[in-house]
Amino acid sequence: MSQQKRAAPKAASETQLVARAQQGEEEAFAALFEMHKRRVYSLCLRMTGNTAEAEDLTQEAFLQLFRKISTFRGESAFSTWLHRLAVNVVLMHLRKKGLQQISLDEVDSSQDEPVKRDYGDNDRRLMGSVDRISLSQAIADLPPGYRTVFVLHDIEGYEHNEIAEIMNCSVGNSKSQLHKARMKLRDWLRQNEGLMTSGEPVISDQAPSER
Amino acid sequence: MNETGHGRTAACYRFEQELQAYMEGEDAAFVPAHARECAFCRVIVEDLEALRAAALALPLEEPSPLVWSFVRAQLLDDGTFAERANFGAWFRQLGWLHRPLPVATFACLVVLGCLLTVPRNYPKPGNTSPISTLPARSAIRSMAFMRDSATLVQVVRELEATFRAREGSLAPDLKATYENSLISLDASIRECSDSLEREPDNSLAHEYLLAAYSQKAEVLSSALEFDEGR
Amino acid sequence: MADCREQITKKRRAIPYGQGLVLYLLVLSGSLVAADNSRVEKTFETSPNPRVTVANARGQILVRGWDKAQVHAVYSVVSSHVEVDTEVIPSNGPADKIHFATHLLDPLLSGRDQTADYSLDVPMGTNLEIRNTQGSVRIEKLQADDTTVESVGGAILVSDFTGHLFLRSVGGNIDVIRPSGRVEAYSITGDLHFVSPTTSKLRGSTTSGRILFEGDFSDGGDYSLSEYSGDMEILCPPSASFELFAKTDRGKLQNEMPMTIRRQAASPMSSANSLFGTHLTGKATVNLRSFSGTIRIRQR
Numbered sequence: 001m002s003q004q005k006r007a008a009p010k011a012a013s014e015t016q017l018v019a020r021a022q023q024g025e026e027e028a029f030a031a032l033f034e035m036h037k038r039r040v041y042s043l044c045l046r047m048t049g050n051t052a053e054a055e056d057l058t059q060e061a062f063l064q065l066f067r068k069i070s071t072f073r074g075e076s077a078f079s080t081w082l083h084r085l086a087v088n089v090v091l092m093h094l095r096k097k098g099l100q101q102i103s104l105d106e107v108d109s110s111q112d113e114p115v116k117r118d119y120g121d122n123d124r125r126l127m128g129s130v131d132r133i134s135l136s137q138a139i140a141d142l143p144p145g146y147r148t149v150f151v152l153h154d155i156e157g158y159e160h161n162e163i164a165e166i167m168n169c170s171v172g173n174s175k176s177q178l179h180k181a182r183m184k185l186r187d188w189l190r191q192n193e194g195l196m197t198s199g200e201p202v203i204s205d206q207a208p209s210e211r
Numbered sequence: 212m213n214e215t216g217h218g219r220t221a222a223c224y225r226f227e228q229e230l231q232a233y234m235e236g237e238d239a240a241f242v243p244a245h246a247r248e249c250a251f252c253r254v255i256v257e258d259l260e261a262l263r264a265a266a267l268a269l270p271l272e273e274p275s276p277l278v279w280s281f282v283r284a285q286l287l288d289d290g291t292f293a294e295r296a297n298f299g300a301w302f303r304q305l306g307w308l309h310r311p312l313p314v315a316t317f318a319c320l321v322v323l324g325c326l327l328t329v330p331r332n333y334p335k336p337g338n339t340s341p342i343s344t345l346p347a348r349s350a351i352r353s354m355a356f357m358r359d360s361a362t363l364v365q366v367v368r369e370l371e372a373t374f375r376a377r378e379g380s381l382a383p384d385l386k387a388t389y390e391n392s393l394i395s396l397d398a399s400i401r402e403c404s405d406s407l408e409r410e411p412d413n414s415l416a417h418e419y420l421l422a423a424y425s426q427k428a429e430v431l432s433s434a435l436e437f438d439e440g441r
Numbered sequence: 442m443a444d445c446r447e448q449i450t451k452k453r454r455a456i457p458y459g460q461g462l463v464l465y466l467l468v469l470s471g472s473l474v475a476a477d478n479s480r481v482e483k484t485f486e487t488s489p490n491p492r493v494t495v496a497n498a499r500g501q502i503l504v505r506g507w508d509k510a511q512v513h514a515v516y517s518v519v520s521s522h523v524e525v526d527t528e529v530i531p532s533n534g535p536a537d538k539i540h541f542a543t544h545l546l547d548p549l550l551s552g553r554d555q556t557a558d559y560s561l562d563v564p565m566g567t568n569l570e571i572r573n574t575q576g577s578v579r580i581e582k583l584q585a586d587d588t589t590v591e592s593v594g595g596a597i598l599v600s601d602f603t604g605h606l607f608l609r610s611v612g613g614n615i616d617v618i619r620p621s622g623r624v625e626a627y628s629i630t631g632d633l634h635f636v637s638p639t640t641s642k643l644r645g646s647t648t649s650g651r652i653l654f655e656g657d658f659s660d661g662g663d664y665s666l667s668e669y670s671g672d673m674e675i676l677c678p679p680s681a682s683f684e685l686f687a688k689t690d691r692g693k694l695q696n697e698m699p700m701t702i703r704r705q706a707a708s709p710m711s712s713a714n715s716l717f718g719t720h721l722t723g724k725a726t727v728n729l730r731s732f733s734g735t736i737r738i739r740q741r
Contacts, residue, residue: 024293029286033279038271045272052417055278062282066291131684132726133717135265154266160235179231186258270663382551385575388594388612392629395649399669402733406690415690419669419732426648430611430629433593 018078021069029066036079037062040086046151047090049140057093061086087152087166094144138188146181153178226252234259277363277425363424370431381434389434396430399423480517483527487512488535490566490586496542500556500576506565506583512539513562520554522547577613596631614650632671640664647671655741658683658725667730675729675738684723685738688715689731696738 014035020028040061045054065082072081139147148167152158153174158166160174167174226245233242233256246253286292371393378386403420406413487510495502507513516525528540543557556576563569569588571578576595580588584603592610599606600618608615608626615626618636625644626633633645637656645652645666652666652673658681666673677683677698687694693714700718729736 024291026283026286026292029292030279030283033282037274037278041274041278042269042271046269051414052421055274058274059278059281062278063285066282066286067289131719131723132265132269133684133686133728135262135269150266154263155269175231175235179234182234182259182262185262186255189262190258382575385593388575388630392611392648395630395670399648399732413690415688415730415732419690423648423669426629433611 014078015074018069018072018074021066022072032066032078033062036082039079040082043083043086043151043156044090046136046139046155047087047094047148049147053093057086057090060093061089064089083156084166087156091148091166094148134189134192135185138185138192141188142181142184146177146184149174149177150181150185154182220249223249223252230255230259234263275421275425277421281362363421363428367424367428367431370428370435374431374434377435385434389430392430393427396423396427400427479521480515481525482515483513485512485514485529485539486510486535487539487564487567488537489564490568491536491564492538492568492570493561493563494538494540494570495559495561495572496540497557497559497571497573497576498543498545498555499553499574500543500558502559502561502571502573502576502578504559504561504563504569504571504578504580504583506567506581506585507562508565509562510535510564511562512536512564512567514539514541515560516541517558518543519556520547520550522550523555523557525557633666657681658727660724662725663728664725665728665730668734669732670734671731672735673729673731673737675727675736676741677738678741680721682721682724683727684719684725685727685729686715686717687727687729687736687738689734689736690714691733692731693735695735697740698738 014032017028017031017035021032037058041054041058044057044061045051048054048057061082065085072078139150142150149163152163152166153160160171160178163169163174164171222245226242226249229239229242233239242256246256374389378389381389399419400423403416403423406416407420410416489510491512493504493512514527518525522545524544524546526540526542526544528538528542529536530538530540541559541561543555545555558576563583565584566586567583568585569580569583569590571580571588571590572592573590573595574593576592578590578592578595578597580590580599580602582601585605587605587607588599588602589607590597590599590609592613594612595610596613596616597608597610598616598618599608599620600616601620602617603621605623606617606620606625608617608624610628610631612630613628614632614634615628616634616636617624617626617638619638620635620643621639623642624635624638624640626635627645628647628650630649631647632650633647633652635643635645635652635654635656639659641659641662643662643664643666645654646668648669649671650668651671652668653676654664654666654674655676657678658664660682664683666675681698685696685698685700687696694716696716698720700716700720702716702718729738
């Protein structure tokens, strides 16, 4: 109940801010930036895996948004509009860099790597090990196409039909790439749990260690 | 045992085939049923579910304050903002400036805005000399140091020149504090630049270099406030 | 002052006349000096969660939280060429905002003559904004949504604070003792010292100062400490449960805590030293960065 109450004033104030920004009020631009900067930057960072690029792209997304703000008519939520714009900015950037996005070929299951089952012979669960830093690093290490789909679907909450439209591919492709991305992440996280062959955690030396 | 080990059965193959559909929420009742019987397959499902939960829980990241500085400067240059009647009232209303950005950074924005509204010569990316004229829009587009650091470096240079011209008016102890901080920041700039020359992909050096320049801009702006009698 | 006069009268009975005269002249001059240290005391009724700001050049600022819906301010200046302006908003009724600002009436005034000392008792929930250029700031036992303290050369000391704390100095040291909530502390050459925080989020950064963190990590807490060339020392109890990500480019990493080491993915930073691991169940996240300083993680 309290969250709904908080959400309603926020939506109303965002509408007011947009209206004021459309009149050229600088404080309104600043407030809109402050309201959305983290979400946009996080999206850019996770899709590029690079801080400097992410800040550049955040800048670019907000500049495009603010330059077009007079055309916003409220058909969708402002945040949705901004978010979609940010995604397009990032994808354009990745395309310019020549990084492969989703393959337009249909899914070929015969090329799939076998699912690794080595981790199932003990009681170790990935659950306790999926920490934020590991996961962020793992995502950054994904191939760009996998990373894009994973970020858009599992982090940003886009549906496959939306991803397909954004990425200009089929829904089946999007689903397949997502599954492969998750499996790759799983493998990365498992492999980077350390030298665990016996199922016991490796403890560093008690004496001070210097690297 | 095959290369993936642990006795994969026909049921396990079917499990793997249907796992994607199950994770998409589609009708794949075989997957959970098999997972109840097969420990190895159960771990796979649990891993993927844990991963999905962790992805949802990832926190939002905070960009550098300079992102807004550049956005604002560009919008100023575009003439996007309407004229304001009262400078003081506008500043006081900027509640977000009170905490995250000190007044010093605001002074830096003003300087940056002034620099960008007057034609300037910016070094072209990749050129060290002579400088040539570039449109301000392209000059401030990128904050990535290896591509175009000219604008931030230029701002810092201008601020430092102004500071040096006026530092005599500062109280000795205040001047000493600022001098020590600038010495410290200059040392970090030199070292990080050296590191990047040897290792262009050193992201830690890159981050520290950017931070050092932006901190230097803030420190110089802060020092200049005192000279202006604030 | 009355006590002072009485003590002097008693002494005069026991002291010969000549010495008494000298003493009298000394007291007189002392009184004149004391008269120049004008002291003002004011009390303001406030609404809930007022905002109090102080802008000062030199002198000490002390702020304490109390349980009254009032701001009680005591300030004193050394020179008659220094004035303290007080602005209360609204002007009638309980104050939502109170601004204290020290003004130098003589632009040639320098050094100690610029001094204005403040002592404020403020209600719990007060949001503070303090700028004290070359003077120290001390905040004790306060709960607030938002508190900002900025200084150039003055030291900042905050103890037993609950809420969001933002501290920044150029050269002053920053000490934060037993904070709760969120803490951000930044300096260029000053040292940072954190003691027993129970914070959900803690950020600290200094360029050439040192960082000392003493205490445990809260479950789910996010701790990020960064220095350029200074040394960083983390002293935590054996029961501390955290995931550690420590990285330095040219400095050293020294760890005494038994950890589950995770193998690092290939990093483009080939010269970097890094340590990535978990102590116990890894309930908090600790991110330590240095460029050329030493990072030490020790057991308390």
